[in-house]
Amino acid sequence: MLVPMKVDYGVRALVFLALRATERYVPASEIARSQHIPEPYLLRVCSELQKAGLIESRRGPSGGHRLARPAKDISVADVVDSLDHSLAPIDCVEEPEECRLSGACSQRGLWQDVEKMLINHLSTVQVADLARKQLGLVAVSDPVALS
Secondary structure, X not given: OOOOHHHHHHHHXXXXXXXXXXXXXXXXXXXXXXXXXXXXXXXXXXHHHHHOOOEEEEOOOOOEEEEOOOHHHOEHHHHHHHHOOOOOOOHXXXXXXXXXXXXXXXXXXXXXXXXXXXXXXHHHOEHHHHHHHHHHHHHHHOHHHHO
């Protein structure tokens, strides 16, 4: 199972913003450059994160994005819900009516359980947890980067 790119980019952007938790808005170009995300795609992701209330965005010369609430109050499941609404490992979990075997398939319940377990786990992981871990990884790999 692959996590959708949109979710990956959303989590990366939020962790980046959490590490820069200041009153200033961070330009999309800065986020995109540091996280290796195409800026036009990042702008679409940020638009959805803003609609979900996870970030605040402002236009203009001092514009950009910042977290709308503390990183400890944003779970990875919140990001999934705001950007993809599902991590179903197979299509029939999301759209059972599209499956010809739907009424007589022994697997769908299994994959529904897998999705529930994944979302439950992601609900326990906060953006702040990932930011702390990222800070530790950067400190180990490049102590100068923290200066």
